[in-house]
Amino acid sequence: MKFGVVMFPGSNCDHDTYHVISKVIGQPVDFIWHRQNTVADCDAVILPGGFSYGDYLRTGAIARFSPVMGAVKEFASRGGLVMGICNGFQILCEAGLLPGALLRNQNLRFICDHVNIRIEATDTPFTNRCQRGQVLSVPIAHGDGNYFCDVETLAELQSENRIIFRYSDADGDFTTDANPNGSLDNIAGICNRERNVMGMMPHPERASEQLLGSADGRIIFYSLADTLAELAKAS
């Protein structure tokens, strides 16, 4: 089993993510340079947070044309596990691997804060260790995290149970106050129809050690590791 963390020019959570996978959950991990046109022998690929290509034009708009994204698309189409965190989520939307787009935060501010997110679906490779309704405290750090999609897409996400995380208060209620950026339906993370590609705005890798204020986020990485272990056993 091996994790891969993609490095785009401007990625800045690549080392944090690598650290959590290697040191906190203790799994093998490699960096994947953006010019590579293969994900090599990785079994799960993570697109980390940051400001890929300076986020010029639109967040993630240029990153999606980098050579590695062709390989990521091909990997995802074979059922490979792909997770995008923050800028990674934005790139997955731009690349068409996830529906919708991330707009400027409704209050026009860059928000750097701890938020609560509620687990809405546990039947995914990314949340299978979680309980439905469980509330995680994880940080967000973004200027463009306001999830938007058309009405039909939103209905599809809801009916197919593809909204994985919603911003909530500490009790798990979806109040308007708990929605930091104006996202539709308090959406903090979604997956594709096949449930092997997931994107989320909050940063679980920044909340994986108690020393940093919360270790709630590491359950996402443990879930992924469990899934990979199961897959390895089955093959």
Next chain:
Amino acid sequence: MKAKIYVTLKPSVLDPQGKAIHHAVETIGYRGIDDVRQGKYFVVTVDGSLSPEEARAEIERMARDVLANPIIEDFHVELDSDS
């Protein structure tokens, strides 16, 4: 030849920046402003290797694939053959 590309948020997409600008200009005292929408404007200089029809097709493809995100934005291309 120059191509001008205007990229605007679809009418169904909220534009908090436009709203903030609207509020600001009203506060400053500009009158008669009903709404403000903010967008992007690109000027692309085209070399002489393409016919105007080919240039338009190429620029429209670029606008659709790169400059605009069709999920949230509309675009409009003007070709200015005088410049």
